Amino acid sequence: MISTEFHSKLLFGLATWFLCTPCLGQQKYEREFGIKPNAVPEMAVEFVSSVFKKSKIHWYGEQSLTGKSIEAKLKYSGKRYSIEFDESGHIQDVEIISSISKMNSSGQAKLKDSLSISFSHYKIVKTQVHWQGPERILKESLLENMAVKGVLVRYEIILKGFRDRIERYFEVLSENDGTVVSIKEIVQRNTDNLIY
Structure with missing residues (x-):
């Protein structure tokens, strides 16, 4: 007969493991398609044009598991x-192509340790700095070319990783200190857009 104390310890251990492990079972689905500038909400156009002068902007619609959004890439x-807006034109986040080397050395080491545990082998395809915050603060950060106070800075990494001897694409979201927030398998996404 298994004791009640054993059951309690087992349940506590399982709960701790689930709470301390980043979300590994999640999936990410995205479908991107080009849209014409006249189909973009005016608020989004005004934001981008007020920050980036004389830049060629590529506009995309994006369908994901959480809904629809609009993205400006330039x-x-x-x-x-890559600047993402909701359907009405309110900014959601800013992503800037970057490199893991931009993260501090202790953060890099922590992130690499986590990835080595999660994958038998992996190769980073793309790294982006991910900024979130109020519109005014994001605009100031873009104009200053650095994240100002009030911006949540994270790293979004697209990688090819092996799990159970199968190679797939994954999106890893990491805090600035290397703590993994989430790992999501990418179900379907335009490969060309993974790199851009």
Whole structure:
């Protein structure tokens, strides 16, 4: 007969494991498609044009498991930006193509340790700095070319990883200190857009 104390310890252990492990079973589905500038909400157009002068902007619609959004992709001063808006034109986040090397050394080590535990082998395809915050603060950050106070800074990493001897694409979201927030398998996404 298994004791009640054993049951309690087992349940506590399982609960701790689930709470301390990043979400590994989640999936991410995205479908991107080009849209014409005249189909973009005016608020989104005004935001982008007020920050990026004389830049060629590519507009995309995006369908995901959480709904629809609109994305502006562009290159400015040698950097590649992706700015996401909701359907009414309110900004949601800013992503800037970057590198793991931009993270501090202790954060890099922590992140790499976590990825080595989650995957038998992996290769990073793309890294982006991910900014979230109020519109005014995000605009100021873009104009200053750095995250100002009030911006949540994270890293979004697209990688090819092996799990159970099967290679798939995954999206990893990490805090600035290397703590993994989530790992989601990418179900369907345009491969070209993974790189851009």
